[in-house]
Amino acid sequence: MPYRAPLADFRFLLSEVVGFAQVAATERFAEATPETVEAVLGEAGKLCEEVLAPLQRSGDIHPARLENGVVRTSPGFAEGYRAIVEGGWVSIAASPDHGGMGLPMTVTTAVNEMMASACLSLQLNPLMTQGQIEALEHHASDDLKALYLPKLVSGEWCGTMNLTEPQAGSDVGALRTRAEPLGDGSYAVTGQKIYISWADNDFTGNVCHLVLARLPDGAAGTKGISLFLVPKFLPDAEGNPGKRNSLSVVSLEHKMGLHGSPTAVMEYDGAVGWLVGAPHRGMAAMFTMMNNARLGVGVQGIGVAEAATQAALGYALERRQGGAGTIIEHADVRRMLAVMKAETFSARAIALACAVAIDMARATGSAEWQARAALLTPIAKAYGTAMGVEVADLGVQVHGGTGFIEATGAAQYLRDVRVTAIYEGTNGIQAMDLVGRKMMDGGEAAFRLLQEVQDAAEVARHGLPELAGDVWDAAEALREATEALVAQGATDRNAGAVPYLRAFARVLGAHYHLTAAAADPARLALARVAIRRLLPEHAALLAQVREGAEGLFALSAEDLAA
Ligand SMILES: Cc1cc2nc3c(=O)[nH]c(=O)nc-3n(C[C@H](O)[C@H](O)[C@H](O)COP(=O)(O)OP(=O)(O)OC[C@H]3O[C@@H](n4cnc5c(N)ncnc54)[C@H](O)[C@@H]3O)c2cc1C
Numbered sequence: 001m002p003y004r005a006p007l008a009d010f011r012f013l014l015s016e017v018v019g020f021a022q023v024a025a026t027e028r029f030a031e032a033t034p035e036t037v038e039a040v041l042g043e044a045g046k047l048c049e050e051v052l053a054p055l056q057r058s059g060d061i062h063p064a065r066l067e068n069g070v071v072r073t074s075p076g077f078a079e080g081y082r083a084i085v086e087g088g089w090v091s092i093a094a095s096p097d098h099g100g101m102g103l104p105m106t107v108t109t110a111v112n113e114m115m116a117s118a119c120l121s122l123q124l125n126p127l128m129t130q131g132q133i134e135a136l137e138h139h140a141s142d143d144l145k146a147l148y149l150p151k152l153v154s155g156e157w158c159g160t161m162n163l164t165e166p167q168a169g170s171d172v173g174a175l176r177t178r179a180e181p182l183g184d185g186s187y188a189v190t191g192q193k194i195y196i197s198w199a200d201n202d203f204t205g206n207v208c209h210l211v212l213a214r215l216p217d218g219a220a221g222t223k224g225i226s227l228f229l230v231p232k233f234l235p236d237a238e239g240n241p242g243k244r245n246s247l248s249v250v251s252l253e254h255k256m257g258l259h260g261s262p263t264a265v266m267e268y269d270g271a272v273g274w275l276v277g278a279p280h281r282g283m284a285a286m287f288t289m290m291n292n293a294r295l296g297v298g299v300q301g302i303g304v305a306e307a308a309t310q311a312a313l314g315y316a317l318e319r320r321q322g323g324a325g326t327i328i329e330h331a332d333v334r335r336m337l338a339v340m341k342a343e344t345f346s347a348r349a350i351a352l353a354c355a356v357a358i359d360m361a362r363a364t365g366s367a368e369w370q371a372r373a374a375l376l377t378p379i380a381k382a383y384g385t386a387m388g389v390e391v392a393d394l395g396v397q398v399h400g401g402t403g404f405i406e407a408t409g410a411a412q413y414l415r416d417v418r419v420t421a422i423y424e425g426t427n428g429i430q431a432m433d434l435v436g437r438k439m440m441d442g443g444e445a446a447f448r449l450l451q452e453v454q455d456a457a458e459v460a461r462h463g464l465p466e467l468a469g470d471v472w473d474a475a476e477a478l479r480e481a482t483e484a485l486v487a488q489g490a491t492d493r494n495a496g497a498v499p500y501l502r503a504f505a506r507v508l509g510a511h512y513h514l515t516a517a518a519a520d521p522a523r524l525a526l527a528r529v530a531i532r533r534l535l536p537e538h539a540a541l542l543a544q545v546r547e548g549a550e551g552l553f554a555l556s557a558e559d560l561a562a
Helices: 007-017 020-024 034-061 077-086 105-118 120-139 142-154 282-316 331-364 367-398 410-421 427-435 444-460 465-487 490-495 497-519 521-534 537-547 550-554 557-561
Strands: 065-067 070-072 157-162 178-181 187-197 206-214 225-231 233-235 241-244 247-252 263-276
Touching: 007 020, 007 034, 007 105, 007 331, 007 497, 020 034, 020 331, 034 077, 034 105, 034 120, 034 410, 065 247, 070 247, 077 120, 105 120, 105 282, 105 331, 120 142, 120 157, 120 206, 120 225, 120 263, 120 282, 120 410, 142 157, 142 206, 142 225, 157 187, 157 282, 187 206, 187 225, 206 263, 206 282, 225 233, 225 282, 282 331, 282 367, 282 410, 331 367, 331 497, 331 521, 367 410, 367 427, 367 444, 367 497, 427 490, 427 497, 444 465, 444 497, 465 497, 465 521, 465 537, 490 497, 490 550, 497 521, 497 537
Parallel strands: 157 206, 178 206
Antiparallel strands: 065 070, 178 187, 187 263, 206 225, 225 263, 233 241, 247 263
C-alpha cells in the first residue's frame, strides 16, 4: 500500500485538539490561516507521496558511499532533494528576512513528519539544515547571517551538526576539538568528529558544518566550549563557494539502517571557521539547534510509525490465513493495528502540542509558554521515537514471516527508525533532562499542564464519564508522583526518569485522545483503545519512579555479570 499523507488527521488535530487557532491568532503568525495551512500541507503531502516515498527503498539498497573522498548519494536522492528545494520545503519556518516563509513550527512539524514517513534518510538532510538556520538566526553575527542564511534557507547549501567525538558522546563536555584564532576574525579548527549525518553529498553547492570546539582559553567541560561555522568551501568575495577548506570525510559508517543518510567520520585539519555566538557559550548556541532537532527527531519517529501502520494495515487487509476472511479479522491482529494507530495519534498530538507551545513562546514571549515548550520537548523526542520503534516492530509482527523479508519494507522501517531513539541525545538523556532541568521550577510547569488535563477531563465527564474518569485519575497519580519526584535526590530521579517520561506521555496521549473523542464521536473507538488499554501502564511505570535507585544499585556490577 503506497504511503498516503494523513492530512485529515493533521487538520483535525490542529483545529480540535492542540489549539492551533491561538497560534494563528497572534500577530506574528497571522498569515497561517486555515486555508494557507491546508494548502501548504496538501502540497507537501503530494511531494511526499509522489516523489519522496518512491526513494525509500533506493536509499536502503544503495547506501551512500565514499569515492575518493567524495560522498555519492543513493540513486534518485539528488532529484528528490531538488524537488524539496524547488517546493521551498527546506525551511518554511525560517524568517522572511532570509527568504523563508516565516510559518509556524507547528506547520513545519506536520511537513517534517510527512517527509520522514516518505523517506527518512533523505529527510534528515533538510532537518539538520533547519536546525542550523535557527541557530544562526539566533546567534550568528550579521555578516554570517547575510552570507549563509539565504543559501541555507533556499537549500542551495545544507547544514550539519558536529558534536560527537569518540570519547565525547552523551558527555559533550569531553570533546577535544580545538579552535585557534587566526587574527583576522576567523579560527583554525582541528580535531576529529564521528557519526556526522549528511557530512557531505553530491547535490548541494556547499556543506556548512556547525562544529563544537574549545578555544585555547576554554575551560574544561561544557562551559569552555564554543561553536564555529566551518564550510566545506570557503565563500569568495561574492559569496560563492570558493577554495576548498581543510576538512575531509575520512569514512562512512556501515549501519543497521538509515543507509541513504551518509554518517561520517570527519577530520578538521586547521579548517577555517567563524565563531557563532559568544566565546565559551557554544553549548547555549548549539542548544538552539538541538532543541529544534529534538522535536524534529521525535517527529521522525512519528513519521515512521505512520508509514509502518499504513503498510501493516494494507497487508492485513489482503493476507488470508486461519479463517474465512483476511488476518485483520483476528483479534490479536486487530489489537496490534489499533495500538499502532492509537500510539501514532498520541505521539503526533504531543509533538504538535510542543510545536504550538514553541510558536506561542515565540509570538508572545510568555515565560509560561516557554516553560511548556521546554517541558514537552524531551517528551516529544523520546516518546515519538520510542513509538516509532515499537510501532515499526508491531508492523513487522503484523506481516508475519513476510515482515522479516526485506522486500516488503516493514523491516526497513524498524531498522531505519531505531537510531532516532539514540541520536540527538539518547532517550535516557532526554528523560534525565525532563526530571532534572525541566523540574528545576519545582515541577510548576508540569503541575500547570496536569491541571489542564484534569480540567479538560472534568468537562468531558458529562459525555464520556468512564474515559474521562480514567484520564483524571491517571493525571492525579502522575501529579502525586511528580511531587515525590521533585523531592528525590538526583540518582533516584534518574533511575526513574525513563518510566516517568513514558508515564507522562501516556497521560498526555490519553488526554489528547479524550479531547478528540469529545470533539468527534467517530474518534471514540480509538480513544477507548488508548485510555482503556494503553493508559493503565502508567501505574506500573509510576511504581518504578517511586522505587528510586536503591534497588538497582543493590544489584552490583558483579551480580549482573554472574
Ligand atoms: C546514525 C547516527 C547519526 C548520528 N548523527 C550525528 C550528527 O549528525 N552529529 C553528531 O554530533 N552526532 C551524531 N550522532 C551521534 C549521537 O548523537 C550519539 O551516538 C549519541 O548522542 C550517544 O552518544 P554515544 O554513542 O557516545 O553513546 P554514550 O554516550 O556512550 O551512551 C551509551 C549509553 O549510556 C547512556 N548514558 C551515557 N551517559 C549517561 C549519563 N550521564 N546518565 C545516564 N545514562 C547515560 C546512554 O543513554 C546510552 O544508553 C549520530 C549517531 C548515529 C548512530
